[in-house]
Amino acid sequence: MPIYRAPVRDTAFVIRDVLNYQRLDNIAGFADLSPDVLEAILDEGAKLAENVMQPLNRAGDMEGCVRHEDGSVSTPKGFAEAYRQYCEGGWMGLSSPAEYGGQGLPYLVHTAVGEFLSSANMALMMYPGLTQGAIAAILTHGTDEQKQTFLPKMVEGGWTGTMNLTEPHCGTDLGLLRTKAVPNGDGSYKISGQKIFISAGEHDMAENIIHLVLARIEGAPEGTKGISLFIVPKLKLDKAGNLGGPNGVSCGSIEEKMGIHGNATCVMNYDEAEGFLLGAENGGLKAMFTMMNEARLGVALQGLAVSEAAYQNAADYARERLQGRSLSGPKAPDKKADPIIVHPDIRRNLMTIRAFNEAGRAALLWIALQSDIANRSEDEKARQEAEDHLALMTPVLKGVLTDKGFEHAVMAQQVFGGHGYIEEHGMSQFVRDARIAMIYEGANGIQALDLVGRKLAQNGGRAVQTFFKTVGDFCEEHRSDEKMAPYTKALKKGLSDLQAATLWLMQNAMQKPDNAGAASYDYMHLFGLVAFGFMWARMVKVAQDSLAQGAGGGAGFMERKLTLGRFFMERAMPETSAHLVRISSGADTVMALPAEAF
Template identity: 75%
Template sequence: MPTYKAPVNETMFVLNDVLGLERYRNFSGFAEATPDIIEAIATEAAKLSEEVLFPLNLAGDREGCRRNEDGSVVVPKGFRGAFELYRAGGWLGLAVPEEFGGQGLPYVLHTVVAEYMSSANMSLMMYPGLTQGAIAAILVHGSQEQKQTYLPKMVAGTWSGTMNLTEPHCGTDLGMLRTRAVPVGDGSYRISGQKIFISAGEHDMAENIVHLVLARIEGAPAGTKGISLFIVPKFLPDENGEPGRRNGVSCGAIEHKMGIHGNATCVMNYDEATGYLIGAENKGLNAMFVMMNEARLGVGLQGLAVAEAAYQNAASYARERIQGRSLSGPKAPDRPADPIIVHPDIRRALLTIKAWNEGGRAFLLWTALKSDIAHRSSEESERQAADDLLGLMTPILKGVLTDKGFDHTVMAQQIFGGHGYIEEHGMSQYVRDARIAMIYEGANGIQALDLVGRKLGMNGGRAVMALFKEIGDFCEENRADESLSFFTKHLKKGLNDLQAATMWFMQHAMAKPDNAGAGSTDYMHLFGLVVVGYMWARMAKAAQAGLAAAAGEREAFLRNKLITARFFMERIMPETALRKARIESGAETMMAMAAEAF
C-alpha cells in the first residue's frame, strides 16, 4: 500500500531561506503570515492530507463516481466527510479577501497547502480547486451583486464552482463554440448547448454548483471576438440567496477515463438554462482567462504533487527491496542480497525525480509569490514587473511540471519493477492521474505555442529581458564565490543556450512561423531547465549560508540539498544544449513529408 508524508521541511526552507518571505511583511495579509504561523498552517494541512485525504485516494480510484438515472452524481465513499472537514477548516478561502469570508492570507501559502492536498488525493482536491478558479474570475470580473450573491457561499464551500469551455467539436479553438445565449429582456439569458470534460460538473458534496459557461450571444461576431461568459447556477438563488428553483442544466454522462476516477468529469447539457452575464458582452475570454491562468498554475502544481507522492513511495521501496549485489561489493553481507538503492541506476532515477521535485517546488512557490506581489504591492513598478513574470512563467510552469510529473511517475513506477504494474502498490494510479495534467487547461503543446507566439514578445519582450538580466546578475554577483562557482558556471551555460535559442527565433521565426512551432516545445523545456536551474543555484546559496550555524538534522538536510543541487547541474542542466540544437534545426525536415505519408 502506498504512503505519503507532506514535505513541510522542504517548504519552509524555500519560503524562509530562499524566498525570504519576511521581506514582504508590509503587504496585506503577509504581516499575519509569520514563519511560525506559516509552519503551523503547513503542519495542519499536512495532518489533514496524511490522515484524512490520503487514505481515501486508492479506494476513490477503485470506486469512482456514480451517475444516477436522474442525472445526480454520487462521489466515492468517504469523500463527502473529508470534504466537510476541509470546508469546515476554512481551507478553501485561505487566500480570498476577508470581505467575502476568506482569510486574506498570501496566495503562496495557499499554494503550499494545495501541493500537500493534491499529493494526498488529486481527484478529491479538484472539486475545491475548480471552485477557487471560479472565485478568482468572479472576484475580478463580477458585479458587486454577483460577488455578494455567490462568493461568500463558494468561499465557505457550501456552493462549488466549475468552468465550462470545451464542446465535442471545440477544444482549444474556442472560436468554434456553438453554445448560444439568448437575451430574455430582464438582464438574464437563456443558455443552450453542450459542454464536455467538465471536472466536478455534478456531485453531492455541495448545496449548489455555480457553472461559469462560455457562450455566444445571438448576433455576436464570429470567432473568439464574439464569446461571452455567463454564471449559470444549478439552482437559481431565491430572494434570500439560498438555492431555489432548479435550473435547466444537467449532467448527461460521466466520462470513462484513464485516471482521476474520484472526480466527476461530466458531459453537461444546457437546455435554455438561466444565465447571467459576467463582465462585458463579447469579452468572455478576458474573464475566463483569469480562471484559466489560475487553473494552469494549479495544474502545474498537480504535476509536482503527484510526482512527489510517487517519489516518496519509490524511495521507500528502493530502501527495502533486496535484489542483487552492489557493483562495489556487498552492502548487506548478512542478507541474501542488497537493497536496490545501492545500484547507481536506481539512484539516477531517484535523484532525477528528487531534483526536479525540489527545484519544481521552488519554481512553483517563487511564481506564486510573484502573484502576491502583483496583487498586493503598493509600488506600481513592482506590481508590473511581477505581473509580467507571472504571465511569462504560467505556460512554462504548467507545461514543464506536468510533462516532468508524468515522466517521473513512470520512472518511480519502474523502480518497483513488476510490482509497479500491480494496482495494489498504487504506482499505476499515480501514472494514470498524472497523465491528464499534460492535457487539460490547455494541452502542453498549446502552452509552448503560447510561450513562443505570445509571451516572448509581449510588451516588447519586457518580461523575458528582465528575467535574463536577473539570472545573469545572480551569476555575476556570485561568480567569485568558490562555494557557488560550480553552480553559477552551469547556470550561465544554460542561460547562454536559452538566450541563443531566443535570438534564433527572432531571426528565423518571423519569416517562417513554422520554425517557431517546430521548436516551441523544446524551447518551453529549455526555459524550464534554466528557471529550475536558477532555483537550484539560489537554494545552493541558501544552503551554503546556513551550514555555518547548522548541526544535526539541519546540517544533514543542507548538505543533502547541496548534493542534489550538484546532481541537477551535472546530470540535468546539460540538456539545455540538446534543446537548443533541436530548436536550431528548424522546421524544414519536420514539415517536408506529405500528410498521407504518415
Template identity: 70%
Template sequence: MPVYKAPVEDTLFVLYDVLNMENYGNLPGFSDAPRDLVEAVLNEGAKLCEEVLQPLNVVGDTIGCHRNDDGSVTTPPGFKAAYEQYREGGWLALSADPDYGGQGLPVVLNAAIGEFLSSSNLAWAMYPGLTQGAMAALHVHANDEIKRTYLPKMASGVWTGTMNLTEPHCGTDLGLLRTKAVPQGDGSYKISGQKIFISAGEHDMSENIVHLVLARIEGAPAGTKGISLFVVPKFLPDADGNAGSRNPVSCGKIEEKMGIHGNSTCVMNYDEATGWLVGQENKGLPAMFVMMNEARLSVGLQGLSQSEVAYQNAVTYAKDRLQGRSLSGPKAPDKPADPIIVHPDVRRTLMTMRAVNEAGRALVLWTALQADVHHRSEDAAEKQKADDHMGLMTPVVKGVLTDLGFDNAVKAQQLYGGHGYINEWGMGQFVRDARITMIYEGANGIQALDLVGRKLGANGGRAVMSFFGEVGAFCSQNKDDAALAPFIGSLSKGLKDLQAATMWFMQNAMAKPDNAGAGSTPYMHLFGLVAMGYMWAKMAKAANLKLANGANGTEERMNAKLGVARFFFEQMMPETAAHLARITAGADSMMALPADAF
C-alpha cells in the same frame, strides 16, 4: 498500499531561506501570516492530507463516481465527509478576499497547501481547486451583485464552482463554440448548449454548483470576438441568497477516463438554463482566462504533486527491496542481497525525480509569491514586473512540470519492476492520474506555442528580458563564491543557451513561422531547465549560508540539498545544449514529408 508525507520542512526552507517571505510584510495579508502561523497552517494541512485524504485516494480510483438515474452524481465513499471536514476548517477561504468571507492570507501559502492536497488525493483536490479558480474570475470581472451573491457561499465551501469551455467539436479553438445565450430583458439570459470534459460538473459534496460558462449571445461576432462569460448555478439563488429552485442544467453522463476516477468529469447539458453575464458582452475570454491562468498554474502544481508522491513511494521501495549485490561489493552482507538503492541506475532515477521535485516546488512558490505582489502591492513597477513574471512562467510551470511529473511517475513505476504494474502497489494510479495534467487546461504543445508565440514578444520582450537580467545578475554577483562556482558556471552556460535560442527565434521565426512551431516544445523545456537551475542555485546558496551559520539541526538536510543540486547541474542542466541544437535545426526535416507519406 502507497504512503505520503507532506514536505513541510522543505516548503518552509523555500519560503523563508530562499524566497525570504518575511521581507513581504508590507503587503496586505503577509503581516497576518508570521512564520509561526505559517508553520501551524502547513502542519495542520499536512495532517489533513496524510490522515484523511491520502487513504481515500485508492478508494476514489477503484470505486469512482456514479451517475444516478435522476442525473445526480454520487462521489466515492468518504469524499463528502472529507470535504465537509475541509470546509469546516476554512481551507477554501485561506487566501480569499476578507470582504467576501475569506481569510486574506498570502496566495503562496495557499499554493503550498495545494501541493499537499494534490499529492494526497489529486481527484478530490480538484473540487475545491476549481472553486478557487472560479472565485478568482468572479472577483476580477463580476459586478458587485454577483460577487455578493456567490463569493461568500463559495469561500465558505457551501457552494462549489466549475469552468465550462470545451464542446464536442471545440477544444482549444474556442472560436468554434456554439453554446448560445438569449437575453431575457430582465438582465438574465437563457443558456442552451452542451459542454464536455467538465471536471466536478455534478456531485453531492456541496449545496450548489456554480458553473462559469462560455457562450455566444445571439447576433455576436463570429470567432473568439463574440464570446461572453456567464454564471449559471445548478440551483437559482432565492430571495435570501440560498440555493432555491432547480435550474435546467444537468449531467448527461460521466466520462469514462484513464485516471482521476474520483472526480466527476461530466457532459453538461444546458436547456435554456438561467444565467447572468459576467463582465462585458463579447469579452468572455479575458474573464475566463483569469480562471484559466489560475488553473494552469494549479495543473503545473498537480504535475509536481504526482512526481513527489511517486518519488516518496519509490524511495521506500528502493530501501526495502533486496535484489542483487552492489557493483562495489556487498552493502548488506548479513542479508541474501542488497537493497536496490545501492545500484547507480536506481540512484539516477531517484535523484532525477528529487531534483525536479525540489526545484519545481521552489519555482511554483516563487511564481505564487509574484501573484501576491501583483494583487497586493501598491507599487506600479512591482505590480507590472510580477504580472510579467506570471505571464511568462505560466506555460513553463504548466508544461514542464506536468511533462516531467508524468515522466517521474513512470520512472517510479519502472523502479518497482513487475510490482509497479500490479494495482495493489499504487504506482499505476500515479501514472494514470498524472497523464491528464499534460492534456487539460491547454495541452502542453499549446503551452509551448503560447510561450514562443505570445509571451516572448509581449511588450517588446519585457518579461523575458527581465528574467534574463535577474538570472544573469545572480550569476555575476556570486561568480567569486568558491562554494557556488560549479553551480554558477553551469547555470551561466544554460542561460547562454536559452538566450541563443531566443535570438534564433527572433531571426528565423518571423519569416518562417514553422520554425517557431518546430522549436517551441524544446524551447519550453530549455526554459524550464534554466528556471529550475536558477532555483537550484538559490537553494544551494541558502543551504551554504545555513551551514555556515550553524544549521541549527538541519545539517543533514542542507548537505543533502547541496548533493541534489550538484546532481542537477552535472546530470540534467547539460540538456540545454541538446535543446538548443533541436531548436536551431529548424522545421525543414519536420515538415519535409507530405501528409500522405505518414
C-alpha cells in the same frame, strides 16, 4: 499500500529562507504570517493531507463516481466527509479576501498547502480547485451584486464552481463553440448547448454548483470576438440569494477516463438554463483567462504533486526491496541480497525525480509569491515586474511540471519492477492520474506556443529580458565565490543557451512561422531547465550560508541540498544544449512529409 508524507520542512525552507517572505510584511496578508503561523498552517495542512485525504485516494480510484437515473452523481465513499472537513478547516478561503469570509493570507501559502493535498488525493482536490478558479473570475470580473451573491458561499465551500469551455467539436479553438445565449429581457439569459470534459460538473459534496459557461449571445460576431462568459447556477436563486428550484442544467454522463476516477468529469447539458453575464458582453475570453491562468498554475502543481507522491513510494520501496548485490561489494552482508537503493540505475531514477521535484516546488512557490506581489503590492514597479514573471512562467511551469510529473511517475513505477505494474502497489494510479495534467487547461503543445507566440513578444519582450537579467545578475553576483562555481557555471551556460535560442527565434520565426511552432516545445523545456537551475542555485546559496554559520542542527538537510543541486547541474542542465540544437534545426524536416505519408 501507497504512503505519503507532506514535505513540510522543505516547503518551509523555500518560503522562509530562500524566498525570504517576511521582507514583504508591508503587503496585505503577509503581516499576519509570522514564522510560527506559517509553521502551524503547514503542519495542519500536512495532517489533513496525510490522515484524511490520502487514505481515500486508492479507494476513490477503484470506486469512481456514479451517475444515477435522475442525473445526480455520487462521489466515492468518504469524499463528501473529507471535503466537509476541508471546508470546516477554512482551507477553501485561506487566501480569499476577508470581506467574503476568507482569511486573506498570501496565495503563496495556499499554493504550499495545495501541493500537500493534491499529492494526497489529486481527484478529490479538483473539486475545490475548480472552485478557486471560479472565485478568481467572479472576484475580478463580477459586479458588486454578483460578488455578494456568490463569493461568500463559494469561499466557505458550501457552493463549488466549474469552468465550461470544451464542446464535442471544439477544444482549443474556442471560436467554433456553438453554445448560445438568448436575452430574457430582464438582465438574464437562456443558455443552451452541450459542454464536455467538465471536471466536478455534478456531485454530492455541495448544495449548489456555480458553472461558468462560455456561450455566444445571439447576433454576436463569429469567432472568439463574439464569446461571452456566464454564471449559470445548478439551482436557481431567488432575489434574496436563497436556493430555489432546479435550473436547466444536467449531467448527461460521466466520462470514462484513464485516471482521476474519483473526480466526476461530466458531459453537461444546458437547456435554456438561466445565466447571468460575467464581465463585458463579448469579453468572455478575457474573463475566462483569469480562471484559466489560475487553473494552469493549479495543474502545474498537480504535476509536481503526483511526482512527489510517486517518488516517496519508490524511495521507500528501494530501501526495503532486496535484489542483487552492490557493484562495489555487499552493503548488507547479513542478508541474502542488498536493498535495490544501492544500484546506480535505481539512484539515477530517484535522484532525477527528487532534484526536479525540489526545484519545481521552489519555482512554483516563487511564482505564487509573484502573484501575491502583482495583486497586493502598492509599489507599481514591483507589481509590473511580478506580473511579467507570472505571465511568462505560467506556461513554462504548466508544461514542464506536468510533462515531468508523468515522466517521473513512470520512472518511479520502474523502480518497483513488475510490482509497479500490479494495482495493489498503487503506482499505476500515479501514472494514470499524472497523464491528464499534460492535456487539460491547454495541452502542453499549446503552452509552448503560448510561450513562444505570445509571452516572449509581449510588451516588447520586457518579461523575458527581466528574467534574463534576474538570472544573469545572480550569476554575476556570485562569480568570485568558489563554492558556488559548480552551480553558477552550469546555470550561466544554460542561460547562454536560452538566450541563443531566443535570438534564433527572433531572427527566424517572423518570416517563417513554422520555425516557431517546431521550436516551441524544446524552447519551453529549455526555459524550464534554466528556471529550475536558477532555483537550485538560490537554494544552494542559502544552504552554504547556513552551513557556514553552523546550520543550527540542520547540517544534514543543508548538505543534501548541495548534493541534489550538484546532481541537477551535472545531469539535467546539460540538456539545454540538446534543446538549442533541435531549436536551431528549424522546421524544414518537421514539415517535409506530405500529409498522406503519415
